[in-house]
Each structure stands twice: as C-alpha cells, then as structure tokens.
Amino acid sequence: MEGLFFNVNNGYIEGIVRGYRNSLLTGQHYSNLTQCETIDDVKLQLAPAYGDFLGALPPNPSTSALAGKMTDKLVAEFRYLLAQATGSTARFLEYLTYGYMIDNIALLITGTLHERDTRELLERCHPLGWFETLPVLCVATNIEELYNSVLIETPLAGYFKGSLSHQDLDELNIEIVRNTLYKNYLEDFYKFITTHSDLKGTPTQEVMAEILEFEADRRAINITLNSFGTELSKQERRKLYPEFGKLYPEGSLMLSRADDIEAVALAVSISADYKAFFDAVGLTQGGSGIGGMGGNSDGKSLEDLFYQKEMEMSKIVFTRQFTPAVVYAWMRLKEQEIRNITWISECIAQNQKERIGNFISVF
Amino acid sequence: MSGAVGREAVFPTRQSLGLMKGKLKGAEIGHSLLKRKSEALTKRFRDITRRIDEAKRKMGRVMQIAAFSLAEVSYAVGGDIGYQVQESAKQARFRVRAKQENVSGVFLPHFESYTEDSINDFGLTGLGKGGQQVQRCRETYARAVETLVELASLQTAFVILDEVIKVVNRRVNAIEHVIIPRTENTIKYINSELDELDREEFYRLKKVSNKKQRDVAAADLEIQASREREAQKQLTGAADKETPDAPDVLGEQEDTDVIF
Amino acid sequence: MAGAVAYKDRQFLAVIGDEDSVTGLLLAGIGHVTDPPEAQRNFLVVDAKTENSTIEKAFQTFTQERNDIAVLLINQHIAERIRYIVDSYSEAFPAVLEIPSKDHPYDPEKDSVLKRVRRLFGE
Numbered sequence: 090m091e092g093l094f095f096n097v098n099n100g101y102i103e104g105i106v107r108g109y110r111n112s113l114l115t116g117q118h119y120s121n122l123t124q125c126e127t128i129d130d131v132k133l134q135l136a137p138a139y140g141d142f143l144g145a146l147p148p149n150p151s152t153s154a155l156a157g158k159m160t161d162k163l164v165a166e167f168r169y170l171l172a173q174a175t176g177s178t179a180r181f182l183e184y185l186t187y188g189y190m191i192d193n194i195a196l197l198i199t200g201t202l203h204e205r206d207t208r209e210l211l212e213r214c215h216p217l218g219w220f221e222t223l224p225v226l227c228v229a230t231n232i233e234e235l236y237n238s239v240l241i242e243t244p245l246a247g248y249f250k251g252s253l254s255h256q257d258l259d260e261l262n263i264e265i266v267r268n269t270l271y272k273n274y275l276e277d278f279y280k281f282i283t284t285h286s287d288l289k290g291t292p293t294q295e296v297m298a299e300i301l302e303f304e305a306d307r308r309a310i311n312i313t314l315n316s317f318g319t320e321l322s323k324q325e326r327r328k329l330y331p332e333f334g335k336l337y338p339e340g341s342l343m344l345s346r347a348d349d350i351e352a353v354a355l356a357v358s359i360s361a362d363y364k365a366f367f368d369a370v371g372l373t374q375g376g377s378g379i380g381g382m383g384g385n386s387d388g389k390s391l392e393d394l395f396y397q398k399e400m401e402m403s404k405i406v407f408t409r410q411f412t413p414a415v416v417y418a419w420m421r422l423k424e425q426e427i428r429n430i431t432w433i434s435e436c437i438a439q440n441q442k443e444r445i446g447n448f449i450s451v452f
Numbered sequence: 453m454s455g456a457v458g459r460e461a462v463f464p465t466r467q468s469l470g471l472m473k474g475k476l477k478g479a480e481i482g483h484s485l486l487k488r489k490s491e492a493l494t495k496r497f498r499d500i501t502r503r504i505d506e507a508k509r510k511m512g513r514v515m516q517i518a519a520f521s522l523a524e525v526s527y528a529v530g531g532d533i534g535y536q537v538q539e540s541a542k543q544a545r546f547r548v549r550a551k552q553e554n555v556s557g558v559f560l561p562h563f564e565s566y567t568e569d570s571i572n573d574f575g576l577t578g579l580g581k582g583g584q585q586v587q588r589c590r591e592t593y594a595r596a597v598e599t600l601v602e603l604a605s606l607q608t609a610f611v612i613l614d615e616v617i618k619v620v621n622r623r624v625n626a627i628e629h630v631i632i633p634r635t636e637n638t639i640k641y642i643n644s645e646l647d648e649l650d651r652e653e654f655y656r657l658k659k660v661s662n663k664k665q666r667d668v669a670a671a672d673l674e675i676q677a678s679r680e681r682e683a684q685k686q687l688t689g690a691a692d693k694e695t696p697d698a699p700d701v702l703g704e705q706e707d708t709d710v711i712f
Numbered sequence: 713m714a715g716a717v718a719y720k721d722r723q724f725l726a727v728i729g730d731e732d733s734v735t736g737l738l739l740a741g742i743g744h745v746t747d748p749p750e751a752q753r754n755f756l757v758v759d760a761k762t763e764n765s766t767i768e769k770a771f772q773t774f775t776q777e778r779n780d781i782a783v784l785l786i787n788q789h790i791a792e793r794i795r796y797i798v799d800s801y802s803e804a805f806p807a808v809l810e811i812p813s814k815d816h817p818y819d820p821e822k823d824s825v826l827k828r829v830r831r832l833f834g835e
Binding site for chain 1: 516519520523526527528532535536539540572576577578579580581582583584585587
C-alpha cells in the first residue's frame with residue numbers, strides 16, 4: 090500500500106538519486122585512479138563524473154582543494170534534492186543536514202570560547218550544515234548570548250535543551266558537547282523515523298532504523314575506545330551513548346563499565362557483526378593496544394571495517410523502492426567516494442603508493 | 453713585510469729586547485695552541501655539518517610520513533580538525549630542555565625533548581570517530597618533532613661553532629700575520645740598533661787604542677835614542693880609560709826610568 | 713656568545729606554517745598559549761591570504777621578543793616568502809628550522825643553513 094502514492098510526491102527525487110547513484114565511481118574507476126602519477130591525472134580521470142566542478146582548479150591542485158570542489162558538487166546536488174522535496178521527505182532531508190549543523194555549531198562555540206572573530210569561521214563551516222540564521226550566531230560575543238541565540242535561531246534547539254546549559258558550553262570539552270548533541274540528534278532522528286505517521290511501517294523505517302542503529306553502536310564503541318586514557322569519566326561517557334541500537338541497553342551498560350579493549354570486545358560480542366570486526370582486527374587477543382590497531386596484516390583498522398559495513402548497508406538500500414532513505418545512502422556513498430579520492434590523491438601527492446589501496450569501494 | 457707591519461715603539465735597549473723575545477715566545481705558543489683549538493673545532497664542525505646534511509634529508513622523509521598520517525586522520529574523521537586543534541591547544545606537552553656540552557672550551561647547547569605527560573589537550577579529539585587515527589598521528593608527529601629538535605641542536609651548534617671558529621681563526625691569523633712579524637721586526641730593530649751602538653763603541657775604542665799605540669811608539673823611540681846616546685857616551689869613555697868605571701848598578705845613583 | 717642564561721628558559725617550540733603542518737605539530741603537543749591577559753600563541757597558520765607583513769611580524773616576535781622559544785619551525789615555502797629576513801637571521805637562539813610541508817616537498821637547495829654549509833665547503 091505504502092508504495093501506491095509514493096511516486097506522486099517523491100518519485101522525482103527518487104529517480105534523480107538513482108541517477109546520481111549511477112555516477113558513483115566503480116571499482117574500475119578506482120583502479121584507473123590508483124594508476125595515476127600526478128594529481129592532474131586524477132583530475133582527468135574524474136572529469137566524466139565531476140566535469141564542471143573541477144574545471145576551475147589550477148594545474149596540480151592540492152588535495153584539499155580537490156576535496157573541496159567534490160564536496161561542492163555533493164552540496165549542489167543535495168540542495169537541488171532538498172528544493173524538490175515536500176512533506177515528510179523534506180523533513181527527512183533536513184534531518185540529514187543536522188549532523189553537519191552540529192559540527193558547525195561546535196566550531197562556532199570553540200571560536201566564541203576563545204574570543205576569535207567568528208565571522209571568519211563561517212567559511213570553514215560545512216555547507217551542508219548551513220542554515221539561514223547561522224550568521225546570526227556570529228553576533229554573540231560570549232557563550233551565554235550564543236547559547237540563547239542557538240536556542241532561538243537554530244533547528245538544533247531541542248538538542249541543547251535539557252541536556253546542556255550555557256555553563257556546560259563553557260566548562261565541558263567541546264568534544265563532549267559535540268557528542269552530546271550528536272547523541273540527541275541520533276535519538277531524535279530515530280524517533281522521527283520510527284514514529285512519524287508517513288514513515289512508520291514503510292521501508293524507510295526498516296532501512297533507516299537499521300542504519301541508525303548501526304551508527305549509534307558505532308559511536309558508542311568509538312567513544313568507549315577513544316576515551317581510554319583521557320579525563321572522560323565513566324558516568325560522563327555513558328551519557329554520550331545513544332539510547333538505542335543493537336547494543337542498547339545491555340551492551341551499552343557493559344560498554345560504560347569497560348576499562349580496556351577486552352571489556353569492549355566482550356560488550357560488543359552480543360552482536361555477531363561487531364564481534365567479527367573485533368576478531369578481524371585482533372582486538373580480542375589484547376596486548377595489541379590502540380597503537381597497533383591499524384598495523385595488522387590487511388591494513389584495515391576498526392574504523393575501516395565500520396566504514397566498509399556502512400557502505401555495504403548503504404548499497405543495499407538501493408535495492409529498496411519507495412523510500413527517501415536512498416538519499417541518505419547516496420550521501421554516505423558520495424562522502425565515502427570523496428574521502429576515497431582524497432586518500433588516493435594524498436597517496437599520489439605524497440608518494441606513498443604502497444598504501445593507496447586502502448580505500449573502500451563497494452561498487 | 454716589514455714595511456706593512458711596522459714595529460712597536462720601544463727604546464732599543466737590552467731590556468726591551470728581552471721583553472720582546474719573551475713576547476715572541478708567548479705569541480708562538482699562543483699561536484700553536486689556538487691553531488690546535490681551531491683544528492679541533494673545525495673537525496667537530498665538519499662532523500656537525502655532515503650530520504646536518506644527513507638530518508635534513510631524514511627530516512624530509514620523516515615529515516612526509518607525518519603529513520601522511522595526518523591525511524589518515526582526515527580520512528577517518530571525514531572532516532577538518534585543524535581549527536579545533538588550534539583552539540584547544542593550551543599547554544605545551546612537548547617541550548625541550550637545553551643542555552651544554554663542552555667542546556674545546558666552547559659551550560655547545562644540546563636540546564633534549566621531553567613530554568609533560570600530565571598535559572593532554574587533545575585527549576578527546578576525534579572522540580566520535582577517528583580517535584585512534586588521531587592518537588597514531590600524534591605519536592608520529594611527536595617522533596617527527598623529536599627529529600626536528602635533534603636537527604635544531606645540530607643547527608644551533610653549527611651556528612655557534614661557525615662563529616667561534618671565525619673568531620679563533622681571526623686570532624690565529626692576527627697572531628700569525630701581525631703580532632709575530634711585528635715582534636720579530638721590533639727585535640730585529642732593537643738588534644740592529646744595538647749593533648750600531650756596538651759598532652760605534654768599537655770604533656771609539658779603536659781610535660783610543662790607536663792613539664795609545666802612537667804614544668807608545670813615540671816613547672819607545674825616545675828610549676831608543678837615549679840608549680844610543682848612552683852607548684855613545686860609554687864608547688867614548690872606554691877610549692879614554694881601558695876599564696872605565698863600571699857604573700855601580702847597585703849603587704845609589706838614580707837609574708833613568710825605563711819606559712816600555 | 714650565548715651565556716647559560718640565554719637559553720635556560722627556552723623550552724618551547726614555535727611554528728609558522730600552513731594549516732596541515734600546524735595541525736600536525738600541535739597534535740604532537742608543541743602548542744602553548746601563554747596566560748591571559750596577554751595570551752600569545754606560539755604558532756601561526758599561514759594561508760594564501762596571509763599578508764607577508766604578518767609573517768614577518770610573527771617571525772620577529774618569535775625570534776626576538778619572546779625568550780621562551782628554543783626552536784622556530786617554519787615551512788620552507790613560507791620561509792621563501794620572507795627569505796631576506798630568514799637569510800639574514802644568524803642568531804643561535806632560537807634555532808630557525810625550515811621544514812617541508814605536505815604540498816611542498818623539502819628542497820635542500822633553498823635552506824638558508826644548508827646554503828651556508830655549502831658555501832663553507834666551497835661547493
């Protein structure tokens with residue numbers, strides 16, 4: 090039933106996104122890219138996919154300039170989709186941008202805390218996390234003003250309210266603020282997917298719930314691993330775990346009590362997927378430590394495996410029809426593609442060809 | 453040489469000659485000591501320059517690896533952490549300590565790096581994702597900076613040694629080309645003056661002795677003459693008397709003075 | 713000659729570089745911000761828009777005004793922009809070290825110290 094009227098409002102968007110998906114680089118493209126000798130060659134190889142956007146680059150551009158232009162294309166395409174979307178789909182797309190907004194606001198908070206000119210920071214903000222009232226936040230000269238304007242002006246107000254006060258912004262490490270916001274965002278997004286009347290019971294709920302649960306688990310695991318040896322206490326850490334996902338609640342509880350990598354491995358072993366990851370990178374044996382994470386035989390780190398999993402999930406989303414989740418999947422794939430290309434060009438620019446294959450391609 | 457160097461303004465006396473000779477000896481000892489110092493420093497200097505050359509090349513590689521690890525971070529974090537890192541820097545965790553090393557009387561500084569483990573500004577960077585890469589990148593960069601610090605000590609030693617060697621060489625050259633020739637010149641001058649005096653003295657003595665000789669010769673002649681006169685007188689006396697009264701040699705009569 | 717006092721207090725490194733170099737070096741932990749009210753950072757991020765005069769000023773500050781800096785790291789391509797100052801700098805403290813950046817590999821020909829090394833050996 091749910092598919093019956095989907096195309097009336099959202100068929101165009103889905104069509105466009107499927108078109109975008111086809112322009113994603115494939116394994117063949119990547120193997121061509123890895124053969125390149127210079128960034129100019131890379132640029133040439135990318136011409137069919139990125140044509141106009143790369144045209145303005147000077148010869149042998151820096152990798153960051155290249156990545157910037159590729160992001161521009163992603164942004165332009167996403168904005169087009171956003172402009173076409175209506176109703177719950179538009180809402181869904183807006184949710185996608187909130188993640189970037191959190192980063193932007195974290196940036197502005199950092200700037201305000203250190204009394205920098207926040208106007209300069211605007212250009213550092215991620216364009217996807219841009220919203221009309223963002224420049225207004227720059228008017229704030231101290232944290233309290235900023236906090237108030239965030240509450241009034243931004244779509245993120247709900248994520249601040251109740252979990253962060255303006256004193257918190259001042260006292261807590263910006264990473265904790267960011268992760269608190271992100272946790273609230275993920276929970277809100279999850280609630281939206283599972284309870285909104287237009288999305289409930291549709292493929293969107295099914296697909297997105299799985300993806301978001303994965304995202305939540307990934308964050309929880311990462312935060313736990315990365316907090317070892319820092320001043321982050323276990324109680325504070327626990328507050329940063331999103332309250333859903335495959336690991337929630339038992340796994341989360343175990344994670345919050347974990348003191349070392351083995352304990353984390355034990356906590357995640359309730360999910361076969363994560364257990365497999367931990368086994369693959371050899372974290373269950375212990376002794377390898379955080380430093381040894383990237384150094385195992387196939388050169389994959391835990392993060393790489395998470396990315397790999399995310400990409401595979403995103404790829405599978407395209408087998409479903411009648412859902413805006415494809416936009417989410419496409420964005421993730423596209424971002425990964427940009428990261429891949431940046432990685433490849435970085436390897437080429439810095440003459441580190443032996444690691445060039447360390448990207449993730451699912452097509 | 454002597455024209456350019458000149459000599460010191462001293463009275464050409466034996467005393468100043470003694471002084472000058474002492475000075476020359478001192479200068480020569482100083483010269484050989486400084487020369488040896490300069491050679492020791494230069495040896496060290498060459499060693500350092502060679503190591504700088506190597507270290508600079510090594511730095512090129514190390515920094516490249518470090519830059520690459522940063523690329524890994526931006527791959528994992530999926531964004532730019534530059535600004536956040538800049539803003540969260542508060543206290544230096546990585547510091548250096550300067551030590552001294554004595555090379556032939558020159559104090560060369562040696563930087564030693566150490567970390568203040570209590571300070572950790574970036575512990576939470578990449579908390580959500582990429583934390584492990586950030587951690588690894590920090591270690592890579594810390595190692596790279598250690599290399600840089602090592603290179604910095606070499607370079608500082610290079611600059612200081614360069615300066616010291618220049619000064620020492622200047623001294624060596626000054627002693628070799630100015631002080632020693634000038635002292636030698638002075639000695640030569642004093643010697644020549646003294647010689648001159650000697651010659652004058654000699655001439656004068658000669659004159660005096662000439663005069664004396666002349667006087668002696670005149671006196672001799674006189675004695676001769678008086679003796680001949682005496683003999684004449686005796687001859688005539690013998691002709692008068694067979695045995696003239698031999699003069700009583702032991703008598704009381706006065707002898708004529710004999711002047712030789 | 714630099715006496716003992718001249719470098720006893722020198723314990724920090726300073727850096728003038730592009731964003732990536734500065735980020736990396738800060739991650740290594742060299743970043744230090746002095747106490748307010750006159751908070752001074754020991755690093756300067758240079759991009760294409762940074763004026764040469766700003767770089768010059770930072771160089772002067774790090775080399776002459778501040779006496780807690782032992783080593784000044786500067787990206788070679790940035791040193792190139794104020795080459796005349798870098799070349800004429802001959803003090804031992806702080807040591808000025810030219811480092812490569814990500815986009816500009818190290819070129820020993822341009823290094824002011826290596827230039828001196830070469831000159832000394834008459835190459």
